[in-house]
Amino acid sequence: MRPLLLLLVLLIFGNSPARALTWDEPWADSVIRKSSSFVLGNVLSSDPRTGIRIQVFRTLGGKPVPDTVLISGFYDLRICSNSGDVPEFRIQKTDSCYFFLYEDADQRFSIATPTTGFDYVLDGQVIGTYRHSYHQAQVPVAAYELTMGAIFNHYHGRSYDAAAVRAFVLEQLGQPPAGFGEQELGRFFRQHAALETVYHLRLQVPETLLLPFLRDRKNFHNQVSGARALGSIPTGSARGALLAVVGDSTYRGFVQVMCLRALGPDPKDFKSRLQQLEETATDEEDDFGGNLMDPRICTDLPSVKKAIRRLLDQL
Numbered sequence: 001m002r003p004l005l006l007l008l009v010l011l012i013f014g015n016s017p018a019r020a021l022t023w024d025e026p027w028a029d030s031v032i033r034k035s036s037s038f039v040l041g042n043v044l045s046s047d048p049r050t051g052i053r054i055q056v057f058r059t060l061g062g063k064p065v066p067d068t069v070l071i072s073g074f075y076d077l078r079i080c081s082n083s084g085d086v087p088e089f090r091i092q093k094t095d096s097c098y099f100f101l102y103e104d105a106d107q108r109f110s111i112a113t114p115t116t117g118f119d120y121v122l123d124g125q126v127i128g129t130y131r132h133s134y135h136q137a138q139v140p141v142a143a144y145e146l147t148m149g150a151i152f153n154h155y156h157g158r159s160y161d162a163a164a165v166r167a168f169v170l171e172q173l174g175q176p177p178a179g180f181g182e183q184e185l186g187r188f189f190r191q192h193a194a195l196e197t198v199y200h201l202r203l204q205v206p207e208t209l210l211l212p213f214l215r216d217r218k219n220f221h222n223q224v225s226g227a228r229a230l231g232s233i234p235t236g237s238a239r240g241a242l243l244a245v246v247g248d249s250t251y252r253g254f255v256q257v258m259c260l261r262a263l264g265p266d267p268k269d270f271k272s273r274l275q276q277l278e279e280t281a282t283d284e285e286d287d288f289g290g291n292l293m294d295p296r297i298c299t300d301l302p303s304v305k306k307a308i309r310r311l312l313d314q315l
Contacts (some may be wrong), residue, residue, distance in 0.1 A: 020083035023113060026076045028129050029200060031112040034076050035100035037062035038152040042096045044068070048088035052111075056100065060145065061152040071311035075102040076117070090114045096121040098128075098148070103214040115296060120142070122172070124257060130196035131228070134288040134296065135221060137196075141249035141277040143168065147193050152201040166203065169194045173209040177216045186217075202232045203261035211241060223255045231262025239263060243270060246277055246304065252305050253286035260307045271315050274308050281305040 032038075036062035036155070041054040051072035056065055075089055091097070098119040102110050111117035116133040119126050126144040127136050131153075139147075146168060172260040178299035179189035197212060198205060210233070213226030225244065230238050242259040245251050263270065291296060302310065 016090050020081065021085040021087065021300045022080045022082075022295050023087075024078040024080055025116060025133055026078070026112055026298045027037075027132050028116075028196075030076055030099055031117050031129070032152055032153045032200075034102060034112070035062065035117070035152075037065050037101045039065060039099050039101060040096060041099060043091055043111075044092045046089060046091050046093065049086070050165065052091050053096075057096070057160055060098075060149050060278060061074060061158065065101060065103065065109070067107050069101070069110055071099070071109050072115050073100070074117075075106060075110040076112040077114075084141060087114050089145075094120050094122065095124060098126065098144075100152075117150075127298070128193065130193055130200075131225065132288070132299075134290060134299075135224075137192040139189050139193050143190060147197045147207065150195065154201050165197065166199070166205075167205060168275060169197055170209070172261075173198075173205065173213075177213050177219060179219055179224045182291065188221075192225055195222075195229040198229040198232055199225070202283050204233065205229075205237050207235065210238075214241060214245065218250060220255065224258050227255060227258040227262050233266065239267070239270065243273055243277070246281075249282070253282060253284065254288075254302045255280075256300060257286070257307045260304070263311065265311075265314060267311060268315055271312065274312055277310065278305060278308045281308055284296060 033109045037059055039056050040060060041056040042053055044053045046052045051070055053068065053070050056069060057065055057085045059065055077087060097110060098121070115133040116129055119128045121141065124141060125138045126141055126150060127138055128144050129136050146161070148163055150165045153160040154252060173188045175187060175191070178184040178191055180188065193211070197203065207230070210226055210230045213222040214230055216222040216226070227242060242262050245259045246256045267274070283303045285301065285303045287301060288299060
């Protein structure tokens with residue numbers, strides 16, 4: 001499995017020289033919400049400047065699209081810095097690829113950014129972006145189409161197979177949190193997909209299924225997805241578990257910020273607790289773990305103190 005992930009990195013970044021162009025990469029929910037179609041196709045041709053021509057096999061959600069589409073722009077690209085460069089398309093030819101497309105009034109198609117809005121299929125597995133393009137999961141095609149199709153339809157006000165999605169989620173989360181060992185990696189990716197599906201769909205599942213992931217001290221990614229999923233559960237105990245992590249300096253700042261975001265935009269009931277936490281919260285920023293040459297380097301991730309302040313400013 002690891003060679004596939006390495007191949008994905010090479011496909012996206014291997015042929016791209018370092019640039020002074022950087023952008024704030026959108027999270028998956030923004031990419032999916034702002035798209036108009038979710039399709040499966042393959043890349044017929046790709047030019048860094050003029051765009052990507054794809055053959056569409058199936059439209060899985062949203063507006064039907066022609067059999068052949070030219071992708072010529074970006075619909076969710078927020079530039080941070082630029083020394084004269086222009087955004088370039090980075091997709092290479094592969095077996096097949098899922099795309100989140102946006103069609104404008106002039107029937108021009110775009111993807112979110114040069115680095116997100118598409119999920120490669122490699123050796124029967126999808127390298128899916130459920131959270132952010134920095135953090136992807138390698139899942140079977142059937143599981144990807146079930147969950148990502150439901151997520152797309154949810155954000156666009158359409159129905160989906162709720163029973164099948166719930167069965168998948170409960171099956172995955174009913175097992176112990178997986179790590180990165182060779183025998184566990186497949187389960188880890190499926191659990192990642194399940195947790196992020198809970199987050200996107202606001203699924204109501206037992207807290208007891210989510211807490212082991214939030215509290216998995218061996219796996220940062222389980223903690224992040226556990227926090228995001230727990231935000232779907234509107235109970236005092238769930239909010240208490242999230243606040244406990246914010247107050248625990250042994251957790252990474254990234255995880256603590258995810259816990260704060262999971263509290264929701266208007267956590268009035270916790271104002272006094274947030275004020276207490278702000279006094280001792282770190283002002284040191286965490287990051288996604290990329291390198292300085294990555295154009296997504298300016299993706300917004302505030303310090304814990306700034307994240308608390310943003311919440312308090314809304315109250």
